[in-house]
Amino acid sequence: MGGAYGSLYDSIGIHEYGGLETARGEISPVNEFLRAWISEWQDFWFLAGRAFANIFRAPHYWDDVALQMEAIGVGSLPIVMLTGFFSGFVITMQMSRALNTYGAVGQVGPIVMITLVRELGPVLTALLVAGRNASGIASELGSMKVSEQIDAMRALGTDPIQKLVTPRLIATCVMLPQLTVVADFLGMVGGFAISYFSLRLTPSQYWTPAYQILELNDFVQGLLKPFIFAMVVALVGCFYGLKTSGGTQGVGRATTQAVVVASVWIFVLTAFITRIFVNL
Amino acid sequence: MSAERASADGPAEATVLEFEGVELSFDHKVLDGVNFRMGAGETRVILGAAGSGKSVLLKVAIGLVPVDSGRVALLGEDITGLEEKDLFAVRANVGVLFQEGGLFDSLTVGDNVAYPLENQQARGLAPAEEVLRRVTEALRFVELEHTLEQYPAELSGGMRRRVGIARAVVTEPPLVLYDSPTAGLDPITANLIMALIAKERDTKGAASLIVTHRYQDGQLMADFRYNSEQGELVRASGDPSKEPRTIFMVMRDGQIVFEGDKTALEKSADPYVRKFVRR
Numbered sequence A: 001m002g003g004a005y006g007s008l009y010d011s012i013g014i015h016e017y018g019g020l021e022t023a024r025g026e027i028s029p030v031n032e033f034l035r036a037w038i039s040e041w042q043d044f045w046f047l048a049g050r051a052f053a054n055i056f057r058a059p060h061y062w063d064d065v066a067l068q069m070e071a072i073g074v075g076s077l078p079i080v081m082l083t084g085f086f087s088g089f090v091i092t093m094q095m096s097r098a099l100n101t102y103g104a105v106g107q108v109g110p111i112v113m114i115t116l117v118r119e120l121g122p123v124l125t126a127l128l129v130a131g132r133n134a135s136g137i138a139s140e141l142g143s144m145k146v147s148e149q150i151d152a153m154r155a156l157g158t159d160p161i162q163k164l165v166t167p168r169l170i171a172t173c174v175m176l177p178q179l180t181v182v183a184d185f186l187g188m189v190g191g192f193a194i195s196y197f198s199l200r201l202t203p204s205q206y207w208t209p210a211y212q213i214l215e216l217n218d219f220v221q222g223l224l225k226p227f228i229f230a231m232v233v234a235l236v237g238c239f240y241g242l243k244t245s246g247g248t249q250g251v252g253r254a255t256t257q258a259v260v261v262a263s264v265w266i267f268v269l270t271a272f273i274t275r276i277f278v279n280l
Numbered sequence B: 001m002s003a004e005r006a007s008a009d010g011p012a013e014a015t016v017l018e019f020e021g022v023e024l025s026f027d028h029k030v031l032d033g034v035n036f037r038m039g040a041g042e043t044r045v046i047l048g049a050a051g052s053g054k055s056v057l058l059k060v061a062i063g064l065v066p067v068d069s070g071r072v073a074l075l076g077e078d079i080t081g082l083e084e085k086d087l088f089a090v091r092a093n094v095g096v097l098f099q100e101g102g103l104f105d106s107l108t109v110g111d112n113v114a115y116p117l118e119n120q121q122a123r124g125l126a127p128a129e130e131v132l133r134r135v136t137e138a139l140r141f142v143e144l145e146h147t148l149e150q151y152p153a154e155l156s157g158g159m160r161r162r163v164g165i166a167r168a169v170v171t172e173p174p175l176v177l178y179d180s181p182t183a184g185l186d187p188i189t190a191n192l193i194m195a196l197i198a199k200e201r202d203t204k205g206a207a208s209l210i211v212t213h214r215y216q217d218g219q220l221m222a223d224f225r226y227n228s229e230q231g232e233l234v235r236a237s238g239d240p241s242k243e244p245r246t247i248f249m250v251m252r253d254g255q256i257v258f259e260g261d262k263t264a265l266e267k268s269a270d271p272y273v274r275k276f277v278r279r
């Protein structure tokens, strides 16, 4: 229905998925479900496409970008630091026990480093940010949707994708890699705490081999992942927010869906990306 | 169906909004062959049961929802199938009060009311120093100048509705759409809001499309005029050549089942229509 732009809006903006209720008897519930699923998938990519295209198109709402950077970056910093520290702390404890059986406790630094930089840092940080911000974005845009603020925005000549989605996309893509670096670093510090106080390693016994193990591949992987996860978190949050319907109840639903879907995608994508990089 | 059309003599008055065979379905039919033509300065009151498609009709009118078939012309321009960025230019000349308010929570009342002006400014229409003056004026119009710095969440429902009206009329558009301006309000506040809408119509000559559940809102629009000398509503002269017309439309399941003036509405024998008329 409508043109390309129209179809985005009538699905994201207005169209409610009939789900399994078939008004037209000839469509089976399974078909109806598939149809809804495919059209949802299309809408997501349409939103993503427009959000990216808007990065290179005026007007730019830099104030909103800054505001979102603060909400996502500064707001998530304490919890990311805490989680980073303790994940390094626990992996070191677990690993040291295993390494001890081979008499290789000295190798704990590099192992923790690789685990954190390649996998745990990006995934844990992204999951935290998904929990905090994909939900925050979905509920904020969802309430704007049900109180007709999105309609009002369009009626007053502002493109909601430009004003709401693109700034959140930019802000998350800028902040998540940085948060991941912070988490990685604090994880190493957590690992060091255990190594120093409990395993009796000297600082150089821990840090030097840990740094030496890192290759370009690790850096690329360690920063590419958060960058991609950032897109997932921001776009999934915005998508479920913008297609909210059904009043305040709908907002709750959108929020939950955003977190669940974003988290699942983070796991699927990390497996996928790791698969590519491990073979390099 | 229609009781009266624009008089045939003289140049036909300008049309501000026209629907031609408009059809729209979501999971069921929501607009089913809607036809009407609304002239400049005219008042149109839409009555109808909940879910009969009144809000959707307003959204279709400004192109927020694309139609399945049929044609919509807004301020003389065919907006069917128009791109969003081209729609922006047409919508700049229409004021809208949304049913759920649509005030931006993150902005102060002043910034909310300034929003349409600032968008026009981006298009080179309203000069910057003019914005504050016009915002204050619009807020004074709804008697809420003192709320300039407050946030919508700090206001009562009736006050928010008035801010919504201020935002809708601040650009002095030739057409204003009001979706359920009195819904959920006490009778005193409801009457105050209807008086504001009548005042806007009679001081600026804007065409007004009003969705409402209350027949007395339509009655007020049809029977009363704002008299700027007395500063209050007075009974209309009843002379159709001097007064802006007030046309009623009654919607049922996406169809317009009645269109005509107040006399015709009160005479209607249709039981569904009669339910909306209070005598």
Ligand SMILES: Nc1ncnc2c1ncn2[C@@H]1O[C@H](COP(=O)(O)OP(=O)(O)OP(=O)(O)O)[C@@H](O)[C@H]1O
Residues within 6 Å of the ligand: A013, A014, A015, A016, A245, B026, B027, B030, B048, B049, B050, B051, B052, B053, B054, B055, B056, B057, B099, B180
């Ligand atoms: N976003 C949407 N998705 C699917 N169906 C919708 C949507 N918006 C409206 N509808 C359907 O369209 C029909 C008309 O809705 P509309 O909001 O226009 O009713 P209304 O006449 O304004 O009612 P009310 O007096 O309660 O405001 C309803 O059946 C509604 O379920």
Ligand SMILES: [Mg+2]
Residues within 6 Å of the ligand: B054, B055, B056, B099, B179, B180
């Ligand atoms: Mg409605």
